[in-house]
Amino acid sequence: MIVAGNWKMFVGPEPSALAARLASIEGVDVVVAPAYTGICPCVGAGLTTYAQNVHWEPEGAYTGEVSPAMLLEAGAAGAIVGHSERRQYFGESDTAVARRARAALGAGLGVIACVGETQEERDMGDTETVLRVQVEAIGDSCGPHDRLVLAYEPVWAIGTGRTATPELAQEAHAFIKSLLDRPVLYGGSVKPDNAAELMAQPDIDGALVGGASLEIDSFASICEAAARSRS
Numbered sequence: 001m002i003v004a005g006n007w008k009m010f011v012g013p014e015p016s017a018l019a020a021r022l023a024s025i026e027g028v029d030v031v032v033a034p035a036y037t038g039i040c041p042c043v044g045a046g047l048t049t050y051a052q053n054v055h056w057e058p059e060g061a062y063t064g065e066v067s068p069a070m071l072l073e074a075g076a077a078g079a080i081v082g083h084s085e086r087r088q089y090f091g092e093s094d095t096a097v098a099r100r101a102r103a104a105l106g107a108g109l110g111v112i113a114c115v116g117e118t119q120e121e122r123d124m125g126d127t128e129t130v131l132r133v134q135v136e137a138i139g140d141s142c143g144p145h146d147r148l149v150l151a152y153e154p155v156w157a158i159g160t161g162r163t164a165t166p167e168l169a170q171e172a173h174a175f176i177k178s179l180l181d182r183p184v185l186y187g188g189s190v191k192p193d194n195a196a197e198l199m200a201q202p203d204i205d206g207a208l209v210g211g212a213s214l215e216i217d218s219f220a221s222i223c224e225a226a227a228r229s230r231s
């Protein structure tokens with residue numbers, strides 16, 4: 001099981017206090033993804049640390065971007081790519097997401113690549129089509145790389161308090177795995193009180209947690225639920 005905390009553009013918990021709280025939890029790979037300025041402090045506290053994005057070039061005139069080599073130098077172990085907030089607010093295309101993922105994997109980083117449909121796409125009955133296009137872009141570029149993890153994040157469930165039912169999430173995860181055989185995390189309003197039932201589903205391999213990762217005890221409770229789900 002993998003539980004990753006996406007701190008978005010928030011300062012997030014104090015890294016050494018978080019590391020101390022997580023130290024006794026076994027059987028889960030815990031990842032934190034702070035803003036870029038938080039990477040070194042998290043690495044320094046011994047946390048497995050991912051960036052929230054990564055560029056495909058090693059260096060160049062790409063203001064506001066960060067390269068895989070720069071992340072490695074900072075001690076990061078990987079990067080999230082294709083988060084729906086990047087796709088929605090910053091126009092990230094499937095092609096860009098695939099290039100980011102491929103470059104990061106090629107440099108030796110881990111990757112959590114996010115996919116998911118909007119409410120409108122689900123209402124139109126387009127969920128599988130959307131997931132297929134997003135997952136195939138990543139799969140065509142990276143293959144079933146052993147450092148690649150996918151995250152199913154239905155856009156309508158992110159930061160809204162609306163969680164996918166375990167059955168709905170399980171169905172989407174099984175579909176995603178039929179396209180690309182890699183672990184799939186669920187993301188979308190995961191909280192301590194819904195984590196166990198989500199992670200009891202056979203094709204849910206962990207969680208990508210936004211809001212609830214900003215508070216040490218709620219994030220630790222989700223990690224503990226993940227640990228119990230496969231014990």
Ligand code: PEP
Pocket residue numbers: 006008153157158159160161187188189190208209210211212
């Ligand atoms: C996320 O940011 O990836 C996320 C799933 O957010 P939240 O848990 O707040 O819905």
